[in-house]
Amino acid sequence: MTHVRRFLPLLGCLLLGCVLLALFAPGGLLRRDDGPPSRVEGRPKGWSPYELSGYIEDAQEHLRHHPDDAATWASLGGVYLEQARRSADVTYYGKAQGAFECSLRLPADDGGPNIDAVIGMGALANARHDFTGGLRWAEQARKAAPYRWALYGVLTDAYLELGDYEQAQSALRRMLQGRPDLASFTRAARLEHLHGRTGPARTALERAREIAGDPAEYAFVLWQLGELAWSGGDPRAALGFYEQALAADRTHAPSLAGRARAEAALGRTGQALRGYAAAVARSPSFVVEYGELLEHLGDRAGARRQYTVFSGQLKLLAANGINDDLAVGRFEADHGDPDTAVRHLRAEWARRQSVEVADALAWALHRAGHETEAAGYAARAARLGGRDALFAYHRGEIERALGHAGAARAYLAQALSINPHFSPHGAARARAALARLESDAT
Template sequence: MRRVRKALPLLGCVLLGCALLAWFAPGAWLRRDETPPTPPRRTAYEPAAFIDQAQDHLRRHPGDTRTWADLGGAYLEQARRTGDPAFYSRAQGAFQRSLPDIDAVIGMGALANARHDFALALRWGTRARTAAPYRWPLYAVLTDAYVELGQYVKADRVLRHLLDGRPDLVSFTRAAHLFHLRGQSARAREALERARDIASDPADYAFCVWQLGELAWSDGDPRAALSAYTEALAADPSHTPSLAGKARAEAALGRLADARRDYADAVTRSPSFVVEYGELLQHLGDQAGARRMYAVFRAQVKLQAANGVTDSLAVGRYEADHGSPAVAVRELRAEWGRRHSVDVADALGWALHRVGRHTEAARYAAYADRLSGRNALFAYHRGEISRALGRTSSAHAELTRALSINPYFSPDGPAKARAALGGAALDSSALGGAAPRGPAKARAALGDVELDDAPPHGPAQTRPARGGAA
């Protein structure tokens, strides 16, 4: 049987195997003196078809460890495309049949990232680097793990090494993510455009264009976002994140019937978007519909846990706004004990605010701005925390900043921000660059809060072990 060799897919990422057409310098920026050639013709890769072929081959050749590793990678890709966490257990079984093959070691790291066990992913990636330092997919595993653990300097270092050795779709999309975290939208967009231009598979192309849509959305341009999501769906009609993004953009543009239709379609394909859809329904006054979506989310959390997936960040965010803020604090303190990312810092700060611990919340909210990114929701949270602390000036600055970044950042948040600002009409000059940025300026915005490069101190800062030894 002709074996299809695909590099291992990672959570939120796409398949490798693209031509090397662009280049990043070691200084972490794109060279502009090269014109990318014409992209290759896109052909579809169907993980389900490969899974059938690989299973048939392995029934006749059960000792073929490389095909077991390939099968594990196909299961991971199928989990990414379908949102079915049952494929994670199948991937684990396939990789374990292949160990200690280096592809299986890298695959175990990718699987750990997909299951949100980033410390375990780091251990698998480190093991792979020790055994085979020139296997480029392992650096994608390490980059993802370091980013999610909040170790951004190490993520930069590993990503630069990957870009030097393999400037391709996988490395470009990761570079775009780091640029976006730092608020460097133009650089993120250029990296994504390079990735899009070399995408060889419709699913890869859709992923890149969807990311461009997400970038436009976060920058407050729902029309550009809608155009990107529509283009992504034209390339791959099964790309559910683009369908959910399309619904979000439609809602922002007042096309509520279209938004509800597309959200309903998206959540039937994947439950990943049920909270987002529930929030829109709640905003529209459909409380019963919102409760149904939230019930689906709670059921999905249990299903994921049964398949080895723990997403305390998603659970904490949900509980802070729609369930028990005290449960949110407990979940997010545990997550903070495992990783110090800006996303966890923001979520924990917001949960602490929701239970009335505003001073402690301010420390985490300030830490969430350590990369000086452009995140409207983070700025809104800082503004509300400042309001609770009676810091009117900093609250005004942060709420204004949130609306300047993206005046559609959530169904209810923008209206609440405007109400807190006194309902005054805000023109573009008032919205541009009004709020402090960066760790030191975040401290100023939030008041006299101690913050340095170390994470905020607080309870439950122990780092419990997760997963087995790699």
């Protein structure tokens, strides 16, 4: 099952949306009303604030001569975060932290701390999956400057991942009231989708598409529209959105992987495999998804190679301050040791009680043979009312293991009705299990 892919919408929010919020902040690099910071001089004619390498070079040169420029240090930190997202190079996190810390050591124009750097540190903490830290930095920013709308995006993301959905809704409402922009609309879409409100989620993304200001933003929004169509079981519509995203930004790795996933669902296996190869060449985030398709097609050696890359990536993330027990637990539950999965996911649940962690822990407990406890977490995963095929499949298998044939049939059928292509192995197993249950009932 494609568990690891489930954290990509989060990465989309944290490594694009959260970063965009820091960058759109007053004094940040990407403010629509001001453009890039005017203090960084010497740009070539036609330079764009979205050409990150160009900005980094200019900012570094500027700071060599003006090392006391707190605003440019904060903007540089935000661009390093965005560079991490675009390149999947997590070493940029350390560079971002260094830039933000330089900014915080300097007084802002008003003599106080540089709020953009405080917000940036919150975005960085969230990107590293330190959501409690993200919340702490955002609250510090709110006390000092409650009308810096960017901080409410950091709050929204932190609360979402900590499982405090009422607080997330409150922070997002404040953000939308103060600055309805791409970053706020994409967050609104995610929250609506978590509650199972597909129509409002699509409306929010369409609003975001209308105001996307550059190919990278446009590709991001179209990818999210594709993910929404995919989760609703429409691979053709999803494919259309992914292709539009790639027309805007041909290097957009999430859309490369999404297109490959949709092509696999439509039976275009060769194109799907080539697409996944292109996606993982851009970003290692998709190696497990690629490996699962290879395994489903009988190429176990190829799948193992992808899983080995994933294990190596986890070590690299840990070396850069990211310990992702959720990703490890999901992987171990399906491709490793279920008891190890349970251990990691209990640790994650102790830190944050989101529906994603509840589902992952339920599945790991099921795989480890603890069905009654698994059922409790599966019920918690469904508490927001979202329509998630993978959650429904997991709950169906847990009910089947408990001997609850009627409930198992209902949840397995629900999973396939939501999205009959939700994962190569999972969908096939759901169909087989449902057939057996229906046969036993006759």
